Amino acid sequence: MFGFHTHNPAHVLYSRLQSVIALVLLAGLCLALSAISAAADPERWQAEGWKTDFSKFNIDFASVMSGGPPKDGIPPIDDPTFLAVSNTSGLDAKEPVMSVIIDGQARAYPLRIMIWHEIVNDTLAGRPIAVTYCPLCNAAIVFDRTVEGTVTSFGTTGKLRNSDLVMYDRETESWWQQFTGEAIAGSRTGTKLEIIPSRLESWQSFQDRHPDGEALVPNNPGLRDYGRNPYAGYDSSGVPFLYRGPMPEGITPLSYVVVVRDGPEPLAISLDRLRSEGSIEKDGIDIAWVPGVRSVLDAANIAEGREIGSVSVTRNGKVVAHELTFAFVVRAFLPETAILK
Numbered sequence: 207m208f209g210f211h212t213h214n215p216a217h218v219l220y221s222r223l224q225s226v227i228a229l230v231l232l233a234g235l236c237l238a239l240s241a242i243s244a245a246a247d248p249e250r251w252q253a254e255g256w257k258t259d260f261s262k263f264n265i266d267f268a269s270v271m272s273g274g275p276p277k278d279g280i281p282p283i284d285d286p287t288f289l290a291v292s293n294t295s296g297l298d299a300k301e302p303v304m305s306v307i308i309d310g311q312a313r314a315y316p317l318r319i320m321i322w323h324e325i326v327n328d329t330l331a332g333r334p335i336a337v338t339y340c341p342l343c344n345a346a347i348v349f350d351r352t353v354e355g356t357v358t359s360f361g362t363t364g365k366l367r368n369s370d371l372v373m374y375d376r377e378t379e380s381w382w383q384q385f386t387g388e389a390i391a392g393s394r395t396g397t398k399l400e401i402i403p404s405r406l407e408s409w410q411s412f413q414d415r416h417p418d419g420e421a422l423v424p425n426n427p428g429l430r431d432y433g434r435n436p437y438a439g440y441d442s443s444g445v446p447f448l449y450r451g452p453m454p455e456g457i458t459p460l461s462y463v464v465v466v467r468d469g470p471e472p473l474a475i476s477l478d479r480l481r482s483e484g485s486i487e488k489d490g491i492d493i494a495w496v497p498g499v500r501s502v503l504d505a506a507n508i509a510e511g512r513e514i515g516s517v518s519v520t521r522n523g524k525v526v527a528h529e530l531t532f533a534f535v536v537r538a539f540l541p542e543t544a545i546l547k
Contacts, residue, residue, distance in 0.1 A: 246270045258379045263391040270372065271448055275364040277374075282325035282361050288313065288420035291413050296433070298509035299410035300500045302516065303421070304346045306404045307525075308333055312419035314412045315339075317502040319422055320346070321437075322430040324371055326422065327351065327359040335402060336360045338384050340371035341437055342447055343535045344462070344503060345385050346406055349399040353377075368538035369449035385531075385539050401467065403525040406516045408499045438506040441514075441532075451538045457547055459534035464517050465543075466491060468526035474536050474545045481515060491526060494518045 246268050248260035254277070260267075291314075297303075303314040309331040320326070320339035328335050336351040336359070351358055358375045360382070365372040371384040380392025387399035412419065424432055440447065441460050453459050462477035469489055477495070480486060485494035496518050500511035519528040536545055 256379060258374070258381060258392040260391055262393060262395040264388075264395050265367065265390045267391075269367050269451075271366050273364055273366045273448060275362070277364055278361045279364050280322070280324050280362045282327060282359075283319075283323050283422075283425065284327050284359060285425065286326050286328050287423050287425050289423050291417055291419050291421060294421040294423065297409045297421075298500070300408045300498050300513060301508050301511070302406050302499050302502050303409050303412050304337060304339065304348070304404055305407055305412050305416070305419075306330060306335065306337065306348050306402065307416070308335075308402070312412075312416035314409070314416075314419060314421040316409065316422060317346070317406075318433050318508050319424060321435065321502060322432065324362055325360050325373060333402075336373075336399075337404075338371065338373065340384050341440070341503060342366070342369045342449075343371075343385060343531050344441070345370065345529050345531050345535065346404065347384065347387065347529060348402040348404040349387055350402055351399070353394065353397060353399070366448050368451050368535070369446050370535065370539070383539075385529075385535060401527045403468075403527045405518065405525055405528075406499065406530055407496065408516070410498070411496070433508055435502060435504070435506055435508050435511070437503050439504065441501055441503040446532065446534050449534060449538075451534070452541075454533040454537040454545065457533045457545060459532065459537075461533045462514060462530055463533050463536055463545055464493060464519070464528060464530055465536060465540070466493065466519055466526065466528045468519075468521060468528070472540050472543045474540065474543050476533070476545055476547045477514065477517070477530065479547055480517065491519060491521050493528075 303316045305314050311331040315337050321341050324339055326337040334351045334357045336349045339346045358377050360373045360375055363372045363374050373382040373384055378393045380389045380394035382389050389395050389397045446459055464475045466473040480495045496516045499516040501514045502508055504511035517530055519526055
């Protein structure tokens with residue numbers, strides 16, 4: 207989401223900038239944060255061309271930061287292209303994909319594509335959906351993009367809040383928090399999107415489970431350096447990027463945590479605990495660690511990322527809404543939720 211993610215020179219300059227990224231992450235970003243904070247101003251945003259009704263909001267505007275790119279500088283995919291699983295090539299068997307199944311129709315959205323676009327406006331089995339991925343939070347979430355009876359589409363604002371993607375809808379230009387699915391500024395403030403259950407799994411797993419499924423492929427393979435991770439080493443770093451909120455206690459900020467939202471209260475479990483126990487049953491929900499899935503945020507080449515595994519979260523055999531995110535994200539957005547470590 208930061209500036210050199212946005213343009214094609216990013217991959218040309220990548221090797222030189224990689225060490226700079228690490229230094230900035232470890233330095234705490236003091237000067238950068240103060241400059242970005244000064245830009246958290248509705249008058250400045252309106253000067254950028256936003257038509258958002260900033261008189262309606264439910265957040266502290268000072269918590270919104272520029273990630274570097276302008277509006278849709280990280281371009282969403284509005285006309286996605288798919289190939290049958292049997293015709294899709296070039297993906298490592300263990301690299302992660304977001305999988306969505308609606309009325310028996312299955313699609314995979316490889317993170318090697320999502321990491322460069324963050325939003326796919328799609329329709330699956332007749333249902334309008336927004337497939338979203340925030341790399342800085344590793345939050346892979348699918349929403350129904352019908353808002354108050356109207357089908358909408360989403361774009362990227364270029365802004366971050368708690369290091370999480372801030373989206374906007376193209377009808378009202380209201381701003382939406384990706385992790386919560388809630389409008390945080392604009393005429394739709396307070397409206398929440400319906401989350402559609404999805405899962406992160408390996409490409410091999412999706413092929414085995416859905417041999418008749420489809421996979422997202424780039425509309426223009428040369429537009430981005432698909433297969434390369436512009437955030438190399440991020441999930442091994444000490445601090446999250448462009449985040450200034452409170453840190454979790456008793457667990458490192460970038461530890462992977464499973465968040466389950468199907469129930470009266472969210473449930474959060476560290477991936478390390480789940481890996482050691484194998485599976486956990488809670489309130490009728492079965493949560494199991496699944497081996498053989500690479501991190502998309504580790505190596506510069508996604509196909510070489512370390513294996514971290516993933517999770518299966520089901521109730522009576524059906525996938526329920528959940529995310530595999532970071533501990534700092536839980537602290538930021540679900541402060542009352544204790545992480546089972």
